[in-house]
Amino acid sequence: MARGGGAQVTIDGAIRWARLNLFSNWWNSALTILALYLLWVSVPSFLDWAIFDAVWRGENREACIGPGKGACWAFVTANIEQFLFGRYPVEERWRVMTAFVLGVAGLVPLLIPRVPAKRWNVIYLAVAYPLIAIVLLAGDRPGLVGVDTDLWGGLLVTLVVAVTGIVASFPLGILLALGRRSEMPVIRALSIVFIEFWRGVPLVTVLFMASVMLPLFLPEGVSFDNLLRCLIGVALFSSAYMAEVVRGGLQAIPRGQYEAARAVGLSYWQTMGLIILPQALRHVIPGIVNTFIGLFKDTTLVLIVGIFDFLGQVRAQLSDAMWVTPQGAATAYIFAALVYWIFCFGMSRYSVFIERRLNAGRVR
Template sequence: MTDMASQIQKPREPLSIGRGITWLRKNLFSSWFNTALTLLSLYVIWLVVPPLIDFAIIDAVWTGASREACLGPDAGACWPFVWANIDQFLYGRYPSSEVWRVYVVFALGAIGLVPALIPAAPAKRFNLIFLLVAYPVIAVTLLAGGRPGLPAVDTSYWGGLLVTLVVAVTGIVISLPLGIVLALGRRSSMPAIRLVSIVFIEFWRGVPLVTVLFMASVMLPLFLPEGVSLDNLLRCLVGVALFASAYMAEVVRGGLQAIPRGQYEAARAGGLSYWQAMGLVVLPQALRHVIPGIVNTFIGLFKDTTLVLIVGIFDLLGQVRSQLSDPNWSVPQGAITGYLFAALVFWVFCFGMARYSAYMERRLNAGSRR
């Protein structure tokens, strides 16, 4: 029996190699154009990837207490520059004596977010209530302070990854429900609601985010009553959320148009109200269809947080640029190292959102596969 089993399993290796060759021929070398494109891509990878690995890893300087450690003739990335400024990259000029509040906010966010992302995790309702209601209050109270035992910290001292996450998370959390309302309003049978939704969406989609941030930071205070002042970061948060909600509304509207009218009519015939039909029947199907578009909007919003630098708010990328002016770490490769670190952080967050989106697509579409 053992000899028979070994004889049966012998052909498996050639079959796997044959399948690999078949896959390569079908996907990479199926025509002269695909063959040329494949060879060109391999050539570009050969030109870019090995030098990047040499600079970032092999020839990189990993330890050192000053800029002299990175001044060698063949020195690569100056990672001691990142280690020396990692505090500024994480939370900017936040007072060092109060930085524990930033870490508590990060930890509470992770504790609340991880169970929310696990479909099988229990107590989903309480977890969402914590994330959407309790956590924002706790985060604002801790970060801003102004309470007994918590000295006030002005938002002008916030920076780095802290600001990036604050702007991105606020925009994501507000833009999705507001975008759903706008998408429903644009499809409403009531002319006034439809007109207001269309004007709102087209206005915010017709101006660049840079203009929105500039208007919110510079022009808006000119229209406020004398003595009334709004925090600069708060103004930017409102502008980013409204801007993202307009794009989110069009994504959701595309999903709503993909649902047959009969779904809504069947729900209404079953005795459901308009909002029940939308919330229980139509919207779940529509949002499932546009998961890639929703996550793509989230990723774009996360990367667009770097634009807040133009109004004097130092996010992660802005903080990296600010630290490049430090004479103690003025080295030729300092800028490339700092931007490489910022790119890696952004890639980790964006790639994580993309992979979770793909996971949710597979999970939600499992029941519709044949």
């Protein structure tokens, strides 16, 4: 009887929720019915094309050509290594996997709140890991063959650009936000000029200038790697937007917090590090993560300067004569969208987790 009663309560709760949220009035009811009809029409046919009628194995395009053939996932499985590594030498790809594993080994404990030794974790990720990753990926050291960045591609480039931009833009954005609110006119003016300049130009222009125009202004014989120039441009561009997000959090802190810190004799940096910034950053977690997500998706723009990121590598493989099929492009782009969605959705859900954890102590 208890089980039956519980099931009845669940059913009644579901009916009540549907009445309140889906059929509360004639307009919501019409929209609900329309949405259900569109799902009924589109979802079964999409599932047939993407799963049930799809081709999962094959050696070439012939496997995906024919009546009734759905998505050509055989194209994805055949080119998955190019999607991940680009033209990185096959015999050296263990270095990419090693760098990835070392990065995950440092990142996962940092993201889990209850894992101790966070300070050493941050030092490892901010100091030791970048040096290790550069040595592994670029090589040109005793025992490692040098791999030019022109051979990098696929998800490798996407992660390098995104992670570098996120890690560099966050502290730069905090410093710029503090500088914009500084009482020193010179610091405030320089911060404002920097922020407004980078916010006033599109990222495409930044990448084009960094890749094509910057070498023209360098002294003869001095050059920077193309990928490095793009990394610097992305970091500076993203830091300007991050600064405005952080500034919004700083403005939300009551003036009394500053006055209380001064009353107990704290210096400016002690006040910011111990009192103001922890509160401000907690207020703007959604904005910070939204900036990170936008940066991750904007990595696709590096293709315009000849760097093949994940999406660029997917597009490049579509020109392979062995896999030219009518459904090849749709399959490839759906796969690319799924990969980007997994990363962006993961960041979004983690931000929700952090928000709930930080607000748990404030719930009354």
